Amino acid sequence: MSDLQSPTSAAAGKATDDAPTTSTAGANAPSAPTGTGRSFLPQSTLPRHLVVLVLSAVLAVVLLEVSSPYQNSQIATLSYYAIAAGGLTVLTGMNGQISLGHGALMAAGAYTTALFLDADEPLPLPVILLAAIVVATVVGALVGVAAARLHGPYLAGATLALAVGLPGLAIYFHDIFGGEQGMRVRAPQAPDAFESFVQTVSGNNASSTKWLAYVGVICLLITYFFLANLVRSRIGRTWRAVRDQEVAAELAGINLGAWRVLAFVVSAAAAGLAGGVLAIVVRLAAPSGFTLVLSLALLTAIVIGGLGSLLGALLGSALLVFLPPFVTNLGSDFGLNGTEAAQLAPFVYGVVLIVAMIFAPAGFVGTIRLRRMTAKARRGSAAQAKAAGANGG
Amino acid sequence: MTAIAAATVASTLAACGGGDDGSSSSAEGGGENEASDIGVTEDSIKLGAHYPLTGVAAPGYSEIPTGVQAYFDCLNKEGGVYGRDIEFIFKDDAYNPSQTSQVTNELVLEEEIFAMMSGLGTPTHSAVVDFLNDEGVPDLFVSSGSLLWGENPEEYPMSFGWQTDYLSEGKIIGEYIANEFPDAKVGLFLQDDDFGQDGEEGIRQYLDDQIVAAERYVPGNTNVGPQIAALQAAGADFVVGFNVPSYTALSQLTALQLGYDPQWFYSNVGSDPNLVGGLLNRFSEGKVSDAALLDGALTTGYLPTVDMTDNPWIQEFSRIWDECGGEGELSNYRVYGMSQAYTMTQALQAAGQNPTREGLVEAVEAVGAEWEGPVFAPFRYSEDSHLGTSGMTIERIVGNGSEEVQPVRTTDIGDAPIEEFDKEPATPPANGIPDEEAYEG
Structure with a gap:
């Protein structure tokens, strides 16, 4: 056995010591846990993700049943932000493309859902949400083809145009899309099975708020399951190759453009689903719900959470949902009037963003991963030094 | 017990x-x-x-x-x-x-x-x-x-x-113009949503044949040059705006640039002189400092104003x-x-x-x-209608205030007639606190 193939060789150790690009550290989790004996999860990707999925589902049901109706509604809100942020983090963190237009892709999904639910006898909800995904995917593919040729600020500009332009269509074709005041969405009724399920699990009242929260969380779990598998697969590795070393990737036979378009399409599909969930949770699809602010909020969520990490996207979205009411209530408790307290929320969010940029530029998850990798590398080199010392002595 | x-x-x-x-x-x-x-x-x-x-x-x-x-x-x-x-x-x-x-x-x-x-x-x-x-x-x-x-x-x-509601407001405006300005060529400047649509429907009930142009703007698009120019080209000498305050300011500035000087009539929503004055100042980067441009414009009112x-x-x-x-x-x-x-x-x-x-x-x-x-004017609340007040005055903007040019008239949606409202205005009770009896059902 040659030294090169040995896992304890200096060359292999060095390869992992090299710090990856700091900003995307969150994206670079190993494809399978390399440490031995530290994880109870299966080694193989699919079974491991299935176990995590089931655990998360159980945790979600517990969370939804012990929390108040208002917290249920916050979880529903969190789910659509997190689905869209998950898609965006795959695009930006994994593939290195920036998009300021995800709000518009969500609008495509939301309006599709609203139109389908407007029918006299609407189709089943899963079919409608699938349609939302398909429509957003088609829009995403069109944009992706253009985006694949653009870089950095030019790409940001093109997607920015999408964010500003697409909601305008809803105003222009106001006979179909209801113009400025949008389309009201009748939230679909919960099936009887849901009521009996909630009754058996907790005996709680199966309100429509709870039903929408469940729909959101189910969509979230499915989306993250698919995305997690995708980024750990050959596709994910190829995306990272395209992101980190274009020339090397091209030399290795990777068609840069096609892979970039694919990343955009996957990301758009997630945004479409997020839009569909948003439409039924908010009960409205209106242009003022899909302003540039939404696209920017998604971007800040994934940056704060850690670019490229799904957990980071979830944490960043949680910050978006839970921080403003928390700060506003804190402000009122300290004697600010309603208006001042409301103005405090965007201010504190800005401060959090700046602090995160200064002290944790890789985001929550990315920073923790960087720390862990550095510590591991240090342990590794210490062990090597020890071994070298022993040999020398 | x-x-x-x-x-x-x-x-x-x-x-x-x-x-x-x-x-x-x-x-x-x-x-x-x-x-x-x-x-x-x-x-x-x-x-x-x-x-x-x-x-x-x-x-x-x-x-x-x-x-x-x-x-x-x-x-x-x-x-x-x-x-x-x-x-x-x-x-x-x-x-x-x-x-x-x-x-x-x-x-x-x-x-x-x-x-x-x-x-x-x-x-x-x-x-x-x-x-x-x-x-x-x-x-x-x-x-x-x-x-x-x-x-x-x-x-x-x-x-x-x-x-x-905007429909009733449109009707009252339409009747006023038909009575007081029977020869005016009326142009409409409308926000492109229910606000503008309801207002237009109300106005058209009374002066459909006087309207020479109806131009719509999309909220968010700050260039209203094409719309104002189209109103000017159609020969409108009386423009009714169903628009929000920022578009009152934009339409005034655009008309100033085009040398277009019709009689303006802004619906209640877009007519607060203080706010519009501030907006005019901001949009014109200080060249227009107050609401003087609005002087002489007509508007409607359903509440007393601070002036x-x-x-x-x-x-x-x-x-x-x-x-x-x-x-x-x-x-x-x-x-x-x-x-x-x-x-x-x-x-x-x-x-x-x-x-x-x-x-x-x-x-x-x-x-x-x-x-x-x-x-x-009174509210219209009943089992069949949850609409609010229906009465409006017509006012002329003077400085930062306004003077009444037509007393309160009331109407309702649909083809309800417009009627004079002859009740004395209410006076505030002691301490400004009402004293309604409990409704016994």
């Missing part, structure tokens, strides 16, 4: 939504305050609202809740309603419907408000009107002139409008603002908020000593049309 127990049972029944109107029996003198429904305790009633406090729509509109708050603070000092303090909680939605939905969830599910009042904006409130009605939360006095809240009480039994310093309501509201308000001056937006709070107080008094959500809605339907207050 048994009487109280019986009342509790009755109000519990009513609180469940299926009860008859038994709860109001406890309103007769000497009864005790009970926690008769969600958001009501022995000594407080919780009300909620959503407004744009941050973002592009905040200037002006964010002052409304300060007016409401000041009025309720003064009311609470005088003993509130049936000894209960009014607790008014308002949340920021930044004029974004998804945020309206979030804060409304918070108000209804977390804060457990008794009723929503004065939720602002057509697209924003559209997002929550289904939710509020499904949850059985009274949704009183929406701050928008859309027909949505009042036209069809069967669809939205808990929702009530408050200000004049009417000899109006007793304005005097009363000034006193309230001085005693209970915060920083800043009394503005038309604060008058609007105080007037809504006044109507809300009437509604709570009418709902009786131990109000329920159902009872509140029934009381507004039954006696709301009889209430007098700062609003010029």
Whole structure:
């Protein structure tokens, strides 16, 4: 056995010591846990993700049943932000493309859902949400083809145009899309099975708020399951190759453009689903719900959470949902009037963003991963030094 | 003791939504305050609202809740309603419907408000009107002139409008122009949504043949050059605008550039001279410093404005603002908020000593049309209509104020005729606090 193939060789150790690009550290989790004996999860990707999925589902049901109706509604809100942020983090963190237009892709999904639910006898909800995904995917593919040729600020500009332009269509074709005041969405009724399920699990009242929260969380779990598998697969590795070393990737036979378009399409599909969930949770699809602010909020969520990490996207979205009411209530408790307290929320969010940029530029998850990798590398080199010392002595 | 127990049972029944109107029996003198429904305790009633406090729509509109708050603070000092303090909680939605939905969830599910009042904006409130009605939360006095809240009480039994709807406003404007300017060539400058559509429909009922052009703008697009030029090219010498304040300023500046000087008529929403003056100053980068451009323009009114310093309501509201308000001056937006709070107080008094959500809605339907207050003309509340006031004056803008050119006339949606309103304006009661009897059902 040659030294090169040995896992304890200096060359292999060095390869992992090299710090990856700091900003995307969150994206670079190993494809399978390399440490031995530290994880109870299966080694193989699919079974491991299935176990995590089931655990998360159980945790979600517990969370939804012990929390108040208002917290249920916050979880529903969190789910659509997190689905869209998950898609965006795959695009930006994994593939290195920036998009300021995800709000518009969500609008495509939301309006599709609203139109389908407007029918006299609407189709089943899963079919409608699938349609939302398909429509957003088609829009995403069109944009992706253009985006694949653009870089950095030019790409940001093109997607920015999408964010500003697409909601305008809803105003222009106001006979179909209801113009400025949008389309009201009748939230679909919960099936009887849901009521009996909630009754058996907790005996709680199966309100429509709870039903929408469940729909959101189910969509979230499915989306993250698919995305997690995708980024750990050959596709994910190829995306990272395209992101980190274009020339090397091209030399290795990777068609840069096609892979970039694919990343955009996957990301758009997630945004479409997020839009569909948003439409039924908010009960409205209106242009003022899909302003540039939404696209920017998604971007800040994934940056704060850690670019490229799904957990980071979830944490960043949680910050978006839970921080403003928390700060506003804190402000009122300290004697600010309603208006001042409301103005405090965007201010504190800005401060959090700046602090995160200064002290944790890789985001929550990315920073923790960087720390862990550095510590591991240090342990590794210490062990090597020890071994070298022993040999020398 | 048994009487109280019986009342509790009755109000519990009513609180469940299926009860008859038994709860109001406890309103007769000497009864005790009970926690008769969600958001009501022995000594407080919780009300909620959503407004744009941050973002592009905040200037002006964010002052409304300060007016409401000041009025309720003064009311609470005088003993509130049936000894209960009014607790008014308002949340920021930044004029974004998804945020309206979030804060409304918070108000209804977390804060457990008794009723929503004065939720602002057509697209924003559209997002929550289904939710509020499904949850059985009274949704009183929406701050928008859309027909949505009042036209069809069967669809939205808990929702009530408050200000004049845009259709009725259009009719009154149309009749005035047909009578006073029969030779004018009228051009319409409309916001491209229900606001503009309803207004246009109303106007066209009275002067369809005088209209030479109807131009629409899309909110958000700040270039209105093409629309104003088209009105000029069509030869319109009288332009009626159903637009928001920022587009009043934009249309004025654009017309100035084009050397176009028709008689302007702005509907109530877009005509606040103070706000438009500030906007003109900002948009023109200081070249136009105040609302002088608006001098001579016509508009409509359904509430007294701050420049009417000899109006007793304005005097009363000034006193309230001085005693209970915060920083800043009394503005038309604060008058609007105080007037809504006044109507809300009437509604709570009418709902009786131990109000329920159902009872509140029934009381507004039954006696709301009889209430007098700062609003010029009565509300249209009944079982068949939840629309607010229907009467408007026509006013001419002079400086930062206005003078009346046509007294109040009232109408309704559909082909209801326009009638003169000959009742004397109401005067404010002592301390500006109404004294409505409990509605007994």
